[in-house]
Amino acid sequence: MIGFILRRLLQALPTLLAVVTVSFFLIRLAPGGPFDLERPLSPAALAQLRRTYGLDQPLGLQYVHYLAALARGDFGPSFSFRDLGVAELIARGLSVSVTLGGLALILAMGLGIGLGMGAALKPGGVLDRAVGFGAGLGLAVPTFVVAPLLQIVFGLGLSWLPLGGWEGGAPSHLVLPVLTLALPQAAILARLTRASLRETFHLPHIRTQRAMGLPGHRITRHALRAALLPVVAILGSTAAALLTGSVVVETLFGLPGLGRSFVDAALNRDYTLVMGTVILVAVFVVILNLVADVLCAFLDPRLRLGR
Amino acid sequence: MTAPDPHRRHCLIGLAAAGLVRPALAAPADLYRRGNDADPGTLDPHRASTVAEARILRDLYEGLLTDDNEGRVIPGVAEVWTVSEDGLTYTFTLRATARWSNGDPVVADDFVFALSRLLDPATGAKYAEMLYPVRGARAVNRGEAAPDTLAVTASSPRTLVIVLTQPTPYFLELLTHFVALPVHPATVRRWGDAFTRSENLVSNGAYRLRDTVPNDRIVLDRNPHFHAAASVAIPRVAFLPTPDLATAVRRYAGGEIDSLADLPGDQMAFLRQRFGDQVVLGPALGLYALVFDLRRPPFDDVRVRRALSLVIDREFLAERLWGGTMQPAYSLCPPGLDNYRAPPELEGRHALPIDREDEARALLAAAGYGPGGKSLTVGYRFNTGDNNRNTAVAIAEMWRGLGVATRFTYTDAKTHFAYLRDGRPFDVARLSWVADYADPQNFLFLLQGENDTLNPGHYANSAYDALMRNAAAESDLAHRADLLFRAETLALADLPWIPILHTRSKALVSPRLEGYRPNLRNVAPTRFLKLRA
Numbered sequence: 001m002i003g004f005i006l007r008r009l010l011q012a013l014p015t016l017l018a019v020v021t022v023s024f025f026l027i028r029l030a031p032g033g034p035f036d037l038e039r040p041l042s043p044a045a046l047a048q049l050r051r052t053y054g055l056d057q058p059l060g061l062q063y064v065h066y067l068a069a070l071a072r073g074d075f076g077p078s079f080s081f082r083d084l085g086v087a088e089l090i091a092r093g094l095s096v097s098v099t100l101g102g103l104a105l106i107l108a109m110g111l112g113i114g115l116g117m118g119a120a121l122k123p124g125g126v127l128d129r130a131v132g133f134g135a136g137l138g139l140a141v142p143t144f145v146v147a148p149l150l151q152i153v154f155g156l157g158l159s160w161l162p163l164g165g166w167e168g169g170a171p172s173h174l175v176l177p178v179l180t181l182a183l184p185q186a187a188i189l190a191r192l193t194r195a196s197l198r199e200t201f202h203l204p205h206i207r208t209q210r211a212m213g214l215p216g217h218r219i220t221r222h223a224l225r226a227a228l229l230p231v232v233a234i235l236g237s238t239a240a241a242l243l244t245g246s247v248v249v250e251t252l253f254g255l256p257g258l259g260r261s262f263v264d265a266a267l268n269r270d271y272t273l274v275m276g277t278v279i280l281v282a283v284f285v286v287i288l289n290l291v292a293d294v295l296c297a298f299l300d301p302r303l304r305l306g307r
Numbered sequence: 308m309t310a311p312d313p314h315r316r317h318c319l320i321g322l323a324a325a326g327l328v329r330p331a332l333a334a335p336a337d338l339y340r341r342g343n344d345a346d347p348g349t350l351d352p353h354r355a356s357t358v359a360e361a362r363i364l365r366d367l368y369e370g371l372l373t374d375d376n377e378g379r380v381i382p383g384v385a386e387v388w389t390v391s392e393d394g395l396t397y398t399f400t401l402r403a404t405a406r407w408s409n410g411d412p413v414v415a416d417d418f419v420f421a422l423s424r425l426l427d428p429a430t431g432a433k434y435a436e437m438l439y440p441v442r443g444a445r446a447v448n449r450g451e452a453a454p455d456t457l458a459v460t461a462s463s464p465r466t467l468v469i470v471l472t473q474p475t476p477y478f479l480e481l482l483t484h485f486v487a488l489p490v491h492p493a494t495v496r497r498w499g500d501a502f503t504r505s506e507n508l509v510s511n512g513a514y515r516l517r518d519t520v521p522n523d524r525i526v527l528d529r530n531p532h533f534h535a536a537a538s539v540a541i542p543r544v545a546f547l548p549t550p551d552l553a554t555a556v557r558r559y560a561g562g563e564i565d566s567l568a569d570l571p572g573d574q575m576a577f578l579r580q581r582f583g584d585q586v587v588l589g590p591a592l593g594l595y596a597l598v599f600d601l602r603r604p605p606f607d608d609v610r611v612r613r614a615l616s617l618v619i620d621r622e623f624l625a626e627r628l629w630g631g632t633m634q635p636a637y638s639l640c641p642p643g644l645d646n647y648r649a650p651p652e653l654e655g656r657h658a659l660p661i662d663r664e665d666e667a668r669a670l671l672a673a674a675g676y677g678p679g680g681k682s683l684t685v686g687y688r689f690n691t692g693d694n695n696r697n698t699a700v701a702i703a704e705m706w707r708g709l710g711v712a713t714r715f716t717y718t719d720a721k722t723h724f725a726y727l728r729d730g731r732p733f734d735v736a737r738l739s740w741v742a743d744y745a746d747p748q749n750f751l752f753l754l755q756g757e758n759d760t761l762n763p764g765h766y767a768n769s770a771y772d773a774l775m776r777n778a779a780a781e782s783d784l785a786h787r788a789d790l791l792f793r794a795e796t797l798a799l800a801d802l803p804w805i806p807i808l809h810t811r812s813k814a815l816v817s818p819r820l821e822g823y824r825p826n827l828r829n830v831a832p833t834r835f836l837k838l839r840a
Contacts, residue, residue: 031718032725035433037356038739040728040760042436044449049431081521082349083503089521148557155561163561164554165547166523251551254558256522260550264522269721 001297005290012286019282020070020275024063027266027274034079034269053079066275075279076272080265086276093245093258094280099169100249100257101242104181108238111182112189113231117224119190120197131190138187147180147252164254177253181246185238189231197227225299232299236292240285244277334562334819336840337542339833342555342567342815346522346548350503352488353425356433358741358829361485362568363546366527366833367510368488371399371418371467372479376835378826380480384413384489384511385467394474394782395442401465406532407491408515415461421489423447423454437486437743440475474782476646477746484743513539513834522548527833540837559815565838566823567815572694575630578815585815589825590643592742593810594636594750597687597702598764600733601803605683610674612802614667615685615735617655618705625808628697632813636806639795640750643827647747647788651796653806667709677710684712689737690723698807699737727763736763738804745827747791751775754798766803 035041035049050056054065069076075086119131154176155163167173200206200223209219245259258277265273334340347360352368355361365374373383385399405413425432426447435448442458458470471478481487491509494502501507508516513535514527525546529539547564549555552571556578558564570578570586578586599606606612621635634641638650655663668677676683687703689695696717703713716733718726727736740761742749752758755775756767771794778790798804812829821837 030722032721032723036721036725036728037433038720038724039356039741040724041433042760044428045431045433045435048428049433052431080348081346082351082354082500083519084521092521148553151554151557151561156557159561163558163563165558165563166520252554254523254547254549254551254554256520261522264550267719267721 001294004297005294008290008293009286012290015286016279016282020067020279021063023275023278024066024271025059027269027271028059030266030269032269034271036269053077070279075276078265078270078273080268080270080273086272089261089273090258090276090280093256093261093277096166096169096255097245097250097257097259098243100174100177100181100255101239101245103174103178104185105239105242107178107182108185108189108242109235111186113193113228115186116190116193117197117220119194120201120227121220123198128194131194135187135190138183139191143180143184143246143248144252146183147176147249150176150180151252164252166255173253177249177255180249180253181242185242188234188238192231192234193227196230197223200224200227229296229300232292232295234292235295236289237285239292240281240288243288244281244284334565336838339541339544339820339836339838340563340565341544341546341833342549342559342564342569343546344548344569345550347525347546350508350516350519350525351500352485352490353421353430353432353435355485359546359548359568363525363527364485364488365830366512366514366544367508367516368485368490368512369405369533370482370484370487370489371401372482374483374828374830374832376822376826376831377824378828378830380483383483384418388479394476395471397469397471397478399467399469401467402534403465404534405511406534407509407511408530408532409491409509410532411491411493411509412464413489413511414464415467416464417489417492418467419457419459419461420492420495422459422487423457424490424495425486426457427454432486434484434486434743437481437484440471440473440478440481442470442472473780476784476787477744477748480645480744480746513832514544517543524548533834535834539834541833544833556815559817562817565817565820570632570813570815572629572632572813573697575632582815585818587812587814587816587823587825588632589812589814589829590641590827591810591812591829592641592745592749592827594639594641594740594806595633595698595808595810596636596639596738596740597735597805597807598727598738599735599803599805601764601766603732603734605674605676606734608674609801610670611676611683612805613654614670614674614709615706615711616653616802616805617663617667617670618660618709619702619805619807620660620705621807624698624701628701629694629808632811633808634811636809639754639798639804639806640747641809641827643745644747645745646784647791650747651792651799653799664708671709671711682710682712684714686714686716686734687737688716688718688723688726688733688735690720691717692720695737702807728760730759730763730765733763738763739810741810747788747795748775748778751791751794751798754803764803766798766801768797768801771797771801 035046054062078084078086078089081089115131119128122128151163154161161175162173165173206219206223209222245257247259247263250257250260262277343359343362345359347363349355352364355364369383371383371385372380375381384401384405386402388397388399390397401415407413424430426435426444428448428450439445443452443456446452447454447457460468462468489511494507494509498507505516505519513530513533515530517528518526528543529536549567552569555567559567599612601607625633625635637653637656640650642649671677675681687699689699699715706713740753753761754766756772774790774794778787781787781790812825816823819839821839822835823831
C-alpha cells in the first residue's frame with residue numbers, strides 16, 4: 001500500500017508541472033495586466049512597476065524565475081495586496097475555507113449518506129419520498145438563492161444568526177455558510193447512496209445472504225460496504241471542491257476564504273496569487289483523489305492495487 | 308429506520324438555539340463597523356490607488372492639511388501657512404503637538420522624507436504625478452534628478468517650505484490627498500515594505516492600526532498621541548469590505564454594518580422604501596462619458612458626434628436606470644467645483660426632444676448618413692458591471708431612433724482599460740473619471756493633446772491646449788476660471804467626449820451614526836463622527 005501511495009505521488013509531479021505551466025501562460029494571455037486601472041498610470045510609473053515585479057523580462061525568463069522560486073517554496077509577492085505575500089494570503093484564506101469546507105463535508109456526508117440509506121431501506125416510504133424531493137430541491141436550487149433565503153429567514157426574520165462576516169470563525173458565523181455549502185453536496189450523496197444501495201441489494205451475494213436467512217442488519221452492513229464504493233469515489237473531488245473554497249458562498253457571507261480571493265485575483269490579474277491558488281487546488285485534488293482511492297481499496301479488496 | 312420523531316427534531320432546534328446560535332446582539336457601543344467597497348491593496352499611502360484605501364488612510368494618517376466631515380480643507384499637521392506673493396512658495400508651520408502613534412513628534416523632515424519617497428521612482432508610486440506641481444518633482448520621478456533636488460525643505464523641525472513650478476490654486480487641497488501623507492521614517496527604514504503590517508505600522512492620524520485580516524476587516528483604534536485625540540469620539544473602527552452590495556445591504560439591515568459607502572444602483576426604489584432617510588445621496592466628483600476614437604471616420608466628423616450626443620436622454624438614464632444615483636451631465640465638469648463658476652452647457656439642452664432629434668437627423672444627413680445616404684453602425688465598448696450594460700442598451704435604443712445601429716463589445720474592466728490604454732482602435736467607449744481634487748483643471752486636463760495616457764480618443768486641439776496652458780500659468784483666480792470656462796466651452800462644441808452622467812455619492816447611514824454629511828469630495832473622516840448609545 002505504501003509503495004502504491006508513493007508511486008501515485010510521484011506520478012502526480014508531472015501533472016502538477018503541467019498545471020503550473022499551462023496556468024502560468026494562460027493567465028498572462030488574458031488581456032490587460034495587474035496595473036491596468038480605470039485611471040491609467042503614467043508610462044513612467046507603469047514601467048517602474050513592471051520592473052519591480054520582473055514583468056519587463058521575456059516571458060520565458062519569467063517562467064524560469066517563477067519555477068526556480070517555487071522550487072525554493074517562494075510563491076512571490078502578490079500584485080494586488082502589496083502588504084502581504086502570496087503564501088501568507090493563501091494560508092489565511094485556506095484556514096477559512098478548510099474550516100468551512102471541512103464542516104460542510106462532515107455535514108454533507110452525515111446527512112447525505114444517512115438519509116440515502118434510510119431512503120434505500122424502505123423504497124417508496126415516507127422518508128424515501130421526502131429524500132427524493134429534498135435532494136431534487138437541493139440540487140435544483142442554486143447556492144446564490146439558498147444563501148440569501150437563509151440570511152433572510154435566520155438572520156433578518158428570526159434574528160438567530162449573523163448574516164455574514166468571519167469574526168475569527170465564531171461558531172454562530174459558521175452555521176449558515178456551512179449549511180449553504182453542505183446542502184447541494186448532501187443532495188448528491190443522498191441520491192447516490194440510495195441508488196447504489198438499492199442496486200447492491202440485488203447483487204448475487206446479498207441475495208444469497210438473504211436466502212441463507214441472515215438478519216437484516218447484517219445484510220445491510222455487507223451491502224453498505226459495497227454500496228459506498230461509488231460514494232467514496234466521488235468524495236475525493238467533492239472534498240477538494242469544498243475545502244478549496246466557494247466563491248459564491250464566501251462572497252454572499254462576506255468570508256475571507258480562498259474561493260473569493262482566487263476569483264478576485266483572476267479579475268485583478270494578480271498573476272502570482274492566481275498561480276499559488278491553482279497550485280494549491282491541484283495539490284488538493286491529487287491528494288484527496290489518492291485518499292479516495294485508498295479508501296476504495298480498503299472497502300473493495302479487488303481494488304487493492306500494488307499488492 | 309423510520310422518519311425522525313418530530314419531538315426530537317424540536318429538541319435539536321432548541322439545542323441549536325441555546326448553544327450554538329446566539330441571539331442578535333445589540334450593536335457594540337465602542338465599535339463603528341464601516342462598510343468599504345473593497346479591501347485595501349496596501350496601507351502604504353505612497354503606493355495606494357483606490358477610494359477604499361483612501362478612506363482608511365484618511366483615518367490612519369494626517370497630512371499637512373486634512374478634510375473635515377463637510378469636505379472642507381482644514382489645517383492638519385500644519386497649524387498655519389503663508390504663500391508668497393507669486394503663489395509659488397508655501398511655508399508651513401507644524402503643530403508643536405503633532406505626534407506619531409509611538410509618541411515621536413511629527414517634524415518637517417518627516418514630510419521631506421515622505422515626499423522624496425513618493426517621487427523616488429524606486430517606490431513605484433502609482434499617483435506620484437499628482438505632486439508634479441512641486442518644483443523638481445517631475446525630474447525626480449522620472450529618474451532624471453536625485454531625490455534631494457526636490458524643492459521641499461525643512462528649515463527647522465517645525466517649518467516646512469515647498470516651492471512650486473507654477474501657481475496652483477488647488478495645491479492646498481492636493482496636500483490632503485493620500486499621496487501627500489507622511490510616513491514614519493524610522494519604521495520605513497527598519498521594516499522596508501513590511502512597515503504597513505499591523506505589528507509595525509506607526510501612523511500620525513486620529514487612529515492607529517490594530518489588526519488586518521485580508522478580505523475580512525481592518526481594525527483601527529484611537530491614537531492616544533493624536534493632537535486632537537480628546538475630540539475623537541469613536542474608540543474603534545472596523546473597515547469591512549463589501550464586494551457584494553446586495554449582501555452588504557442585508558447585513559446592514561441585520562444591524563451588522565453601521566454604514567455602507569456604496570449602494571446597488573438598481574435597487575434604489577426598494578432601498579428608499581425600506582430605509583427612508585438612511586439612504587443618503589450627495590454630490591461627487593465623477594464623470595460618466597462616452598469617448599470617440601477621433602482617428603476613425605466617421606467619428607472624426609463633429610456632426611456625427613453631435614448628432615449621437617443630442618438624442619441621448621440623460622434624464623431617463625439618471626432617473627430610471629440609475630435610480631437617481633447619477634445626475635444628467637451637460638458639461639464635463641460637475642457643478643460645485645472650487646475655483647470655477649457654473650460650467651458651460653451642451654447646446655440643445657433645453658430644446659424639446661423632438662427638435663433635438665430633428666437636428667440630429669439633419670446633422671447626420673449633412674455628414675452623409677441616414678435616408679438616401681450611408682447607414683451608420685457604431686461599435687460601443689464598455690466594461691461589465693456598474694449598470695453599464697443597461698446604460699449601453701438604452702443609449703443604443705436612443706440611437707436606433709436615428710437609424711443608427713449599435714454593436715456592443717463588453718469585457719471585464721482590466722481588458723477594457725488595457726485596450727484603451729494601448730491605443731487600440733474603437734468607435735465609442737465608456738469611460739469614467741473620478742477627480743482627485745475639486746478643481747476644473749482635474750477634469751479638463753484629460754483632453755489636452757499632450758496627455759496621451761488619459762485621452763484614448765486622441766483629441767488634439769491647439770486652441771484648447773493653449774487655453775489650458777495659459778490657465779495653468781495664471782495666478783489670478785477669476786481670470787483662470789475664465790480661461791478654463793472657454794476651454795470647456797470649446798470641448799463641448801467639439802465633443803471628443805460625450806458627457807452622459809455625473810456621479811453622486813450614495814450611502815446607507817445608520818441612525819446611530821452622527822455627523823455624516825454628504826459633500827462634493829465624498830469624505831467622512833471617522834474622527835468627526837459619533838456613535839449614539
